[in-house]
Amino acid sequence: MFSLAMSIAQAAAEPGFNIKSSTELSSDGRFKLSWKLPENSQIELQQASKKAPEEYKTIYQGFDLSTVITGFSNGQYHYRARLIKQTGQASNWSPVITIDVQHHSLSKALIFFGIGLIVFLSTLLLIVLGNKKHQHGFNNG
Numbered sequence: 001m002f003s004l005a006m007s008i009a010q011a012a013a014e015p016g017f018n019i020k021s022s023t024e025l026s027s028d029g030r031f032k033l034s035w036k037l038p039e040n041s042q043i044e045l046q047q048a049s050k051k052a053p054e055e056y057k058t059i060y061q062g063f064d065l066s067t068v069i070t071g072f073s074n075g076q077y078h079y080r081a082r083l084i085k086q087t088g089q090a091s092n093w094s095p096v097i098t099i100d101v102q103h104h105s106l107s108k109a110l111i112f113f114g115i116g117l118i119v120f121l122s123t124l125l126l127i128v129l130g131n132k133k134h135q136h137g138f139n140n141g
Helices: 002-013 106-140
Strands: 031-034 041-048 057-062 066-069 075-085 097-101
Touching: none
Parallel strands: none
Antiparallel strands: 031 066, 041 057, 041 075, 075 097
16 A cells, blocks of 8 residues: 555656747747656646646647647647656646747738749849850850
8 A cells, every 4th residue: 555655656746847848939830849758658748728727638648759739820828748657647747838829920921922032033034144145155156
């Protein structure tokens, strides 16, 4: 009985277990979450758009050491994780990490597009003019 209580306490305590993010602010809706796993343990990763416990949904459970999250719209997303031992015992939840997703504004995206268009058209013009000059040189030679 004592050893069972002790192993439950060890599973619940997992000192220093946490998840890390590649960024706190994502401008493209993409980021990477990572963690370290002890032997014979897997992770249960949960996500919520609000910090309320009833809002969290499990999005991954397994043995991977990271995951890439993509495709999110503007907003705040909260993540927490816990270890699950081979025996089925689960640790306490890790501290919550919050990721803000704020995509580039439409005006900034249009400016990037405009700059790209100018570079493309300039390159095209140089190729066409260079080709005409090169062909004209062959006709005179």
